[in-house]
Amino acid sequence: MMADASFLTFVSQGTETDFSGWDFSYITKTGRMVEAPLPWSYGSRVVDLMSKSNTLLDMGTGGGEFLASLKPLPATVHATEGYAPNIDVARKTLEPLGVRVAVLENEDRLPYEDGTFDLILNRHEYYHPEDVMRLLKPGGVFLTQQVGGEDNKKFHTLLGAPEKHTFDDWHLANARKQLHGVGFSIEKAEEAMVNQRFYDVGAIIYYLKAVAFEIPDFSVERYREGLEAIHSSINANGFIDIPSHRFLLQARKPI
Numbered sequence: 001m002m003a004d005a006s007f008l009t010f011v012s013q014g015t016e017t018d019f020s021g022w023d024f025s026y027i028t029k030t031g032r033m034v035e036a037p038l039p040w041s042y043g044s045r046v047v048d049l050m051s052k053s054n055t056l057l058d059m060g061t062g063g064g065e066f067l068a069s070l071k072p073l074p075a076t077v078h079a080t081e082g083y084a085p086n087i088d089v090a091r092k093t094l095e096p097l098g099v100r101v102a103v104l105e106n107e108d109r110l111p112y113e114d115g116t117f118d119l120i121l122n123r124h125e126y127y128h129p130e131d132v133m134r135l136l137k138p139g140g141v142f143l144t145q146q147v148g149g150e151d152n153k154k155f156h157t158l159l160g161a162p163e164k165h166t167f168d169d170w171h172l173a174n175a176r177k178q179l180h181g182v183g184f185s186i187e188k189a190e191e192a193m194v195n196q197r198f199y200d201v202g203a204i205i206y207y208l209k210a211v212a213f214e215i216p217d218f219s220v221e222r223y224r225e226g227l228e229a230i231h232s233s234i235n236a237n238g239f240i241d242i243p244s245h246r247f248l249l250q251a252r253k254p255i
């Protein structure tokens with residue numbers, strides 16, 4: 001069956017638009033994708049903690065967009081990034097602000113001396129609990145917002161993609177247990193399932209192309225039938241909701 005013209009328009013737009021850094025404003029600022037609010041604000045927690053810190057590390061800074069938005073920054077700020085397309089973007093964004101960006105080569109041991117930082121931030125990035133503990137000064141704080149193992153599973157169902165099970169056990173209870181196990185005291189711990197709402201299939205194509213780890217073999221050609229079904233559902237209902245799994249932990253190293 002021949003696809004309708006609007007489907008073809010969205011496919012063309014979603015596949016041909018470039019994505020860089022870790023900035024989804026192309027589909028969020030236009031209202032084509034909307035994220036339901038979490039019951040906490042990672043940004044507000046960061047601002048409060050930064051006001052009490054002189055040395056800061058941002059793990060997995062992406063393109064540096066979030067960190068740059070938080071200025072004025074502490075006196076000494078470092079950032080890491082391991083995803084090759086983001087590194088130049090992060091450096092162009094952050095180095096004019098005095099932030100030193102390191103290319104991440106060993107995720108389990110970052111290239112900094114013991115006891116370097118008052119505050120370590122981690123938003124949706126892997127971390128090794130022992131190394132985070134090593135890098136913090138006594139009394140230092142680790143703040144992380146993580147993507148949980150139930151995240152975006154509806155995409156796999158709708159598209160008929162292979163289910164992902166690699167991170168099924170990645171949720172608040174296990175992460176909290178890991179941090180407590182290396183000596184952290186837990187100051188805040190919250191978890192939530194909220195929806196991402198998509199208003200056209202082109203925004204979904206753009207999103208899945210950007211988060212390539214979600215469905216590694218994703219292409220319009222391979223998943224065309226599922227994408228056409230999503231397009232029809234959006235035409236009928238106005239939108240489609242995809243549940244997102246998030247949790248937040250704030251932990252302190254003993255003095």
